[in-house]
Amino acid sequence: MTAQRPGEFELIRQYFAPLAETPGSLRLTDDASVMTPRAGHDLVLTKDMLAENVHFLSNDTPEAIAAKALRVNLSDLAAKGARPVGYLLGLALPDNWEAPWLERFSKGLGADQSAFDITLFGGDTIRSTGGLQVSITAIGEVPTGKAVRRTGARVGDVLFVSGTIGDAAAGLKARLDHRFVTVFRLDPEEERHLLDRYLLPRPRTALAPLLLDHATAAMDISDGLVADATHMASASGVNLEIDIDQVPLSDALKKIRQASADTFMACLNGGDDYEILASIPQDKADQFAAQAAAIGCRVQAIGQVKTGAGKIELANIPAGCSPSALAGFRHF
Template identity: 65%
Template structure:
């Protein structure tokens, strides 16, 4: 270790203790946090592990790495209808880490803690044998019995998504190939948009109340639209019908659709969107749309739930689309 770097306990006091303001964190002076849920509330817990050069580039800005690690977990909480409460951080640092890098990483956490009203509760920091790894366990609160599962979709429900789909996958392609944007007619604004969507997910935390009040099933779109529809359909023992023409697209994705339909199809199911996929009963549709609009997070209907056996059927201009090559992101 370099002489300019603090030891473990000084590291905690200097960088992480200032982020731990919830009384349950005990100021990071103990081995565990103590957390009591609010009256009439359940705790919802979720964990994501991000690794350098798998989920982000090792040379990305430390602030952005921290934000992405936290935001992908906040996206899961939103899909359950839960509001953020706190998080635990596991950080495996490579051998060449510096105090400057760690300070910037914590600045990124601090900014998102303020933006999303969440506090650090505890965690652990170790030396990594294989590049930077960030593990976050996020904890949220929802009314007792109110967490929305992916297994509740029922025949007749409508399928909604938030935001736009496919941008992050296009952003990754643009990051890997500097000529990608120009090849497909992207403006500078288009290129910046898709790069930002890959680097910095936008967790739809403001949709949590609408999800809790109206959705029969929900999850975030992390593995890809079709792949995650399959997850919901399988868990709910139904089929999901998606109309591709209804899937909301950014201007960049509309250009990609026109110039390279095959690449477009892969991006639509490329993953890392971190939008919300929700199944909503017809009788709850109006309320869901109003709550989403009032939260500043409009949603779009893209399909319907039918009786079935866990399959997803994609239609393009009324014709079925072969999904064999559109399986979404897989770790293994």
């Protein structure tokens, strides 16, 4: 027997009010929350929307959907050097939603709130005729005037990325085509790694203070390495040179590279990595890398900033790679 579904206000009281832990949220009993930034700090605001069968699949667990929705926003905050403070949740539920699903979704949010020290400020819940949709507006804070933007890359800076690149796109390919794992001879551990990277982004919140100290520009990699590097190059009015041989890869991506240049580059630029791309002055590069390693967040130098007008220069592109593999993720 299907559990009784609560109405809108009971839904808020039962599942989401317990997540609203700050006084300004008033436990979601009012139409809006009120917050006062700490003295000497700016607010950083970002929003990402996730849609069923676009950013996650229908059979993904509620906990994973909740975590991904929150974490992709935390990744944006980290790239700005911001400390997470709170978030607003927009939830469009399909007609066939069930109470146990929503309970698990809210518990997934609660687990990540604890993990990343952030709280729910408010939001809205509506009925959807087009599948589940989750919209989160995340709020962070940085010291006044210190937010790291994508516009500040300077000629001579060293380009760094965190983590490994291309795993999430490969994980999606593995989910959509059961032959993918066999074709590329991935072992069970490599397959699990790719699937996990697609389902559960790892926002590099620990890297935020180091970006404040060292970076001239930074952004998270959500649309693909080349595509997002192009955004930074254009915004900064420079060219970025990226050496494909220096891009950090998981064991699974190394296998894919050896087997298919096109598939490898499509994964490398497929998006959903939620790693950090940053430009660091050359005289700070070694210190940045060492400090990142000390906090357990791997970074790797992959290129440099050069004189130019918004272009990407790629070195060591695998032989036989077609231009279409460099397109990156596009919403439309």
